[in-house]
Amino acid sequence: MSAPTHVNSYYADSANDKVLRPKLSGEQRFDVCVIGAGFTGISTALSLAEKGKKVVVLEGSRIGFGASGRNGGQIVNSFNRDIDYITQQYGEEIGQKMAAMAFSGQALIRQRVERYGIECDLKSGNIFAACNAKQFEGLKAKKALWEAHGHEGLTLLSATGIQDHIGTERYVGGLLDKHGGHIQPLNLVLGQARAFESLGGVIYEDSKVIRIEHGKPIKAITADGVVIANTLVVAGNAYVFGLLPDVEKKAMPCGTQVIATEPLSEALQKQLLPTDHCVEDGNYLLDYYRLSADGRLIYGGGTTYGAREPAKIEAIIGRKMLKTYPMLKDVKIDFAWTGNFLLTMMRMPQVGQIGDNLYYAQGYSGHGVTNSHLMGEILADAIEGDRSRFDVFASMPQYPFPGGRFLRVPYTAMGAMYYSLRDKLGI
Known part of the structure; x- marks a missing residue:
């Protein structure tokens, strides 16, 4: 069976890193397992690695295969719904807290580009x-x-x-x-993936998760292996099917x-x-x-x-x-x-927790470049015990x-x- 490839795009053609990571095999143990090597997944993994966590990322295809490696490459501030709508819909307190985060994603991107020397045509x-x-x-x-x-x-x-x-x-x-x-988005996510690996992080490509076994610890199962972890993050966005059916309905x-x-x-x-x-x-x-x-x-x-x-x-x-x-x-x-x-439906990110040790974030509704980076930092903080920003997103109902x-x-x-x-x- 042939190795997975990116879609034929300008970004794939001009990618700085075309090395295929290995496929997961056998049983392995980590502090945190992240499903999805796009902006959300890699941002979460990098944030956790910076905090000293032992983290693995499982990607069903290639790093940045989905929206993270195919989008318009535009760094746009705020959310799909702006601060005034959020305040009107969810109240003044949530509106103020969301406003405090609305411009953070672009700053995080710039910090990482500088800190890790990422070449992404910023x-x-x-x-x-x-x-x-x-x-x-x-x-x-x-x-x-x-x-x-x-x-x-x-x-x-x-x-x-x-x-x-x-x-x-x-x-x-x-x-x-x-x-x-604006940036070359595939090179941005590839650069952060290399930064994550430089901190001891592990990425497996061509390792689609076919089943989650809930419990303590929690298990992510692929066709050729299993990861046993204390915590699992589902960050596949539009390219995850069947793992969280109740979430996917929304x-x-x-x-x-x-x-x-x-x-x-x-x-x-x-x-x-x-x-x-x-x-x-x-x-x-x-x-x-x-x-x-x-x-x-x-x-x-x-x-x-x-x-x-x-x-x-x-x-x-x-x-x-x-x-x-x-x-x-x-x-x-x-x-x-x-x-x-x-x-x-609400054009706001879909963020939440299932049980004690499964977190998910998706659904940026067209504002994913900045918001996915921010969300990775927020998920990492929540896993480490600081839920202040995570709970703001999770409190907003999805329909x-x-x-x-x-x-x-x-x-x-x-x-x-x-x-x-x-x-x-x-x-």
């Missing part, structure tokens, strides 16, 4: 781009909200001011966050599509994104894009509910790219790929999607169509 600055007047008013409110909670480095951009950063006339304004940014895998052009001339790069910030627009089904370190335009957008993989990714996303940048009509597309993220397993996809898709129509009408 660049600062992300822009929220408004497609209509309503979205621009929303960005004004976001700036006031974030500044009220101590987040600095925000600049409101007018319709003409945004053209200093983005070479298109699509937008009526924007908001620049200098504490956002989330839905969704797909997003990305393309990468051929390397562009320096003059064309300056025409597209003069300040080299990444961009996401304000639509419900948003577009997001940025320049890679070698001068490609990486452009993503759209959502397929239920993790269906659409045909003709290049055509679907290429149309979106040309709407923003018609001057790219003759540019070659070198890579096109898709990947799944996990959506929750199943309407319609159950079979109707959740069409119901959600209909809702998306409604909000997309509102975006087009600017209402």
Whole structure:
């Protein structure tokens, strides 16, 4: 049987570390076993290793195989639902506690990149781009909200001011966050994996967990081995199936599509994104894009509910790219790929504990780069006895999607169509 590989993407092609870790075999014992070698799992494992714990990570495929190694590579602050919504929905106390964490993920990423010398093409600055007047008013409110909670480095951009950063006339304004940014995401997770291993951590790839045996200790069982641990963390996000069925009922895998052009001339790069910030627009089904370190335009957008993989990714996303940048009509597309993220009904991370020694975190609903890093630190703290931040997330109830397993996809898709129509009408 052939060894697992990453999907064919620009990130896999430019990965710094292509070494396949061994497969788990036999029986092994650790303090903590983490299922999933994406951002959440590796962040948790690294945080625990820094605390002196003996930790193993079991990955069913390759490090960063899922959303962590396929996403748009954008460092975006806060959560899918912003601080005002959280406060309104869950109360002032939870709102304040969540606000204190809303900007921590990006800081943790930067700290680790510096501490461990991770080469992941980190660049600062992300822009929220408004497609209509309503979205621009929303960005004004976001700036006031974030500044009220101590987040600095925000600049409101007018319709003409945004053209200093983005070479298109699509937008009526924007908001620049200098504490956002972008990275090569697969290299970020691979760099942290190497840091974890340098501290004595162990990673097994091609080691899909097929069963959990609850108890003290707890067991994670693969086809060829078993890990016996004091504590287990499930961090597979959209790529874990059947291990926690009651948890999985309250989330839905969704797909997003990305393309990468051929390397562009320096003059064309300056025409597209003069300040080299990444961009996401304000639509419900948003577009997001940025320049890679070698001068490609990486452009993503759209959502397929239920993790269906659409045909003709290049055509679907290429149309979106040309709407923003018609001057790219003759540019070659070198890579096109898709990947799944996990959506929750409340659009907030799904975090909890089962029994005394199983923890899980997933469902970042499109804001996974920063939130998954933060969550790894939070899970590690909880395992070590500091539950202050973990309990904030765990206290927020999660609900199943309407319609159950079979109707959740069409119901959600209909809702998306409604909000997309509102975006087009600017209402």
